[in-house]
Amino acid sequence: MTDLWQDAMDHAVSAARGAGQVVREALLEDRMVMVKSSSVDLVTQTDQKVEQLIIQSVKEKFPTHRFIGEESVAAGEPCVLSDEPTWIIDPIDGTTNFVHRFPFVAVSIGFSVNKQRAEPAGRASGPGQQRAGPAGPGQQLSRASGPSQRAGPAAEPLLAFLQVEFGVVYSCLEDKMFTARRGRGSFCNGDPLQVSEQKAIQQSIIATEFGSDRDPEVVDKIFSSLRNILCIPVHGIRSAGTAAINMCLVASGCVEAYYEIGMHVWDLAAASLIVSEAGGVLMDVEGGPFDLMSRRVIAANNRTIAERISGEIQAYAPARDDAAAPGADP
Ligand SMILES: O=P([O-])([O-])O[C@@H]1[C@H](O)[C@H](O)[C@@H](O)[C@H](O)[C@H]1O
Numbered sequence: 565m566t567d568l569w570q571d572a573m574d575h576a577v578s579a580a581r582g583a584g585q586v587v588r589e590a591l592l593e594d595r596m597v598m599v600k601s602s603s604v605d606l607v608t609q610t611d612q613k614v615e616q617l618i619i620q621s622v623k624e625k626f627p628t629h630r631f632i633g634e635e636s637v638a639a640g641e642p643c644v645l646s647d648e649p650t651w652i653i654d655p656i657d658g659t660t661n662f663v664h665r666f667p668f669v670a671v672s673i674g675f676s677v678n679k680q681r682a683e684p685a686g687r688a689s690g691p692g693q694q695r696a697g698p699a700g701p702g703q704q705l706s707r708a709s710g711p712s713q714r715a716g717p718a719a720e721p722l723l724a725f726l727q728v729e730f731g732v733v734y735s736c737l738e739d740k741m742f743t744a745r746r747g748r749g750s751f752c753n754g755d756p757l758q759v760s761e762q763k764a765i766q767q768s769i770i771a772t773e774f775g776s777d778r779d780p781e782v783v784d785k786i787f788s789s790l791r792n793i794l795c796i797p798v799h800g801i802r803s804a805g806t807a808a809i810n811m812c813l814v815a816s817g818c819v820e821a822y823y824e825i826g827m828h829v830w831d832l833a834a835a836s837l838i839v840s841e842a843g844g845v846l847m848d849v850e851g852g853p854f855d856l857m858s859r860r861v862i863a864a865n866n867r868t869i870a871e872r873i874s875g876e877i878q879a880y881a882p883a884r885d886d887a888a889a890p891g892a893d894p
């Protein structure tokens with residue numbers, strides 16, 4: 565079968581690498597910091613420049629494609645997923661890190677197409693197959709497989725209807741290129757990724773973020789959730805300062821789960837596929853199906869841990885990313 569989107573994915577990898585170079589160079593210079601929704605929601609000229617560089621390069625090669633870019637949306641562009649090929653871009657995930665030179669910053673590029681025909685992400689490829697690679701024999705996966713690596717009975721269907729065809733997250737200061745193609749596995753610098761096999765939440769590390777909402781009621785909920793989870797007890801809590809890198813840590817098996825309320829579709833799109841293609845699960849914070857536009861996620865190594873976390877979270881619902889879009893999903 566013709567691989568329609570490999571060209572686009574190759575372009576995304578090269579655009580992310582180029583963007584990472586611009587980010588690294590900008591870290592050596594003074595950064596002018598501006599604010600968006602609040603005094604702790606930061607943006608710099610580098611965010612804007614990198615997003616434009618990526619969008620321009622895509623437009624030259626794929627003139628009919630659409631975009632959801634963090635800084636374009638901030639400037640008033642719509643945030644709509646449709647059947648059309650759509651590039652979902654976070655030019656700098658971890659802008660606060662970037663501003664402070666805290667060394668975790670990512671460029672995130674997801675690509676969505678055929679929204680209406682998206683299949684349940686848990687669809688399996690066939691019975692009795694198992695994945696080769698670092699997970700070792702016996703590690704069953706919940707995702708369909710590419711020719712050589714994956715396979716998998718649908719041991720545990722993912723709780724998501726993923727709409728993402730490929731995802732690229734470039735952790736530019738670590739020089740780690742995370743990639744995933746729908747049904748073909750996840751990779752870091754070309755090496756296959758596999759989520760942790762840990763089943764006990766008491767022996768897990770959980771990642772989360774505090775976001776940029778400083779409404780005391782929201783902060784109380786964040787701390788209440790954190791307290792509940794810490795007191796399970798878990799081995800530890802971590803924050804990389806970027807949603808995309810937190811999720812790539814789940815895909816890499818370094819942390820068992822990541823949850824957050826308040827991030828956006830551009831933080832999640834690419835990394836959600838990287839998690840699911842590494843064998844992980846995605847879930848809404850209240851245990852329902854993951855929804856890219858809902859600004860809520862649990863990304864975990866397995867369903868048991870995801871469900872346990874969802875039972876501890878004090879949920880709330882920020883305005884959806886597609887709230888203002890005409891014809892947006894309810
Ligand atoms: O603004 P940005 O740096 O691209 O993205 C933010 C980061 O991913 C942060 O870790 C998360 O807590 C926020 O919710 C995101 O908005």
Ligand SMILES: [Mg+2]
Binds near residue numbers: 654657658807831
């Ligand atoms: Mg971001």
Ligand SMILES: [Mg+2]
Binds near residue numbers: 654656657
């Ligand atoms: Mg950003």
